[in-house]
Amino acid sequence: MNFESKYLIRWGIPGWVLIFWVVYYYFVLRGIDTMGINVKDGTKVITTVISLTALGVPIGYLLHQLYFVALWIFNKSTRKQLDNSVKEVTNFPYFKDGDNKNIWGNNTSDDYYQFEYVWHKVLLDKESEIRSYWEARYRHLLSTIHGLGSLFASLIVSLIASAGILSFQTIHFSVSFYLIFGIVIQALLFISVTFNYVYYSNNLKALQTKIMKEHYK
Numbered sequence: 001m002n003f004e005s006k007y008l009i010r011w012g013i014p015g016w017v018l019i020f021w022v023v024y025y026y027f028v029l030r031g032i033d034t035m036g037i038n039v040k041d042g043t044k045v046i047t048t049v050i051s052l053t054a055l056g057v058p059i060g061y062l063l064h065q066l067y068f069v070a071l072w073i074f075n076k077s078t079r080k081q082l083d084n085s086v087k088e089v090t091n092f093p094y095f096k097d098g099d100n101k102n103i104w105g106n107n108t109s110d111d112y113y114q115f116e117y118v119w120h121k122v123l124l125d126k127e128s129e130i131r132s133y134w135e136a137r138y139r140h141l142l143s144t145i146h147g148l149g150s151l152f153a154s155l156i157v158s159l160i161a162s163a164g165i166l167s168f169q170t171i172h173f174s175v176s177f178y179l180i181f182g183i184v185i186q187a188l189l190f191i192s193v194t195f196n197y198v199y200y201s202n203n204l205k206a207l208q209t210k211i212m213k214e215h216y217k
Contacts, residue, residue, distance in 0.1 A: 008057065010147045014154035015060030019052050021158040021186065025165050028178045060150060063157065067149040079108050082115055085209045091216045093118055119208050122215045134211065141204040148197040155190045162186065 086092045086104070094104040095114040104111055123131050123138075166179065 010143070010150055011060035011064055012057050013060065013147070014063045014150040015056030015058070016053065017151065018059060018063070018154045018158045018161070019056055021182070022161055022165070023052070024182055025162055025179070028182070029165065060154070063153045064146070064150040066157075067146075067153040070153065071149055078112065081205055082108070082111050085205055085212075086115065088209050089212045089216050092212070093216075115208075119212065122212050125215065134207075137207065138204070141200055141207065145197065145200050145204060148193055148200065152190075152193050152197055155186065155193060159186055159190065 083105070086094070093114075094102045095110050097103050104114075123134060126134065162182070
């Protein structure tokens with residue numbers, strides 16, 4: 001079975017991020033001095049790191065599924081995004097029933113499938129070179145969105161896990177700086193990923209809308 005590097009990145013990074021923050025808070029709260037680890041303990045640490053690295057990929061895959069459930073299936077903004085896109089496209093071929101009656105708006109899933117069908121049909125009608133360019137651009141944006149979505153889910157879970165760890169531990173003043181530092185970095189990453197996800201999602205919708213608008217003049 002071929003395992004493409006893009007999936008390693010898409011699934012691995014979210015899993016490794018989650019593992020990193022759990023390990024980070026564990027080391028901080030346990031007061032472990034990583035510089036003072038002897039050779040025997042160092043070997044155990046290296047073995048553990050390798051195991052966690054391998055574990056990061058399946059964890060990232062599960063986070064990827066969680067992202068799809070949370071941000072695609074149950075995302076209420078999907079309805080608004082679809083409506084806003086098709087309103088700009090003159091003569092958009094809306095989803096219809098067996099009596100050729102326009103039933104757009106009755107089911108978000110059906111409308112989304114119709115939108116994707118129309119989008120791919122528009123691409124197929126393009127000349128080969130133009131189609132190849134837009135397909136590559138579309139894949140890049142979509143892959144970036146999925147990667148950010150998985151990372152978004154990872155950061156949410158890591159924040160929850162970190163809060164859970166901290167709530168059951170006695171916080172000593174000596175480690176308060178490292179805890180605050182970790183929380184600030186997590187918050188900044190969460191905000192950055194959120195803004196990037198919104199940006200690339202809007203970018204993709206704008207691309208699809210403009211190309212379909214040009215096609216259905």
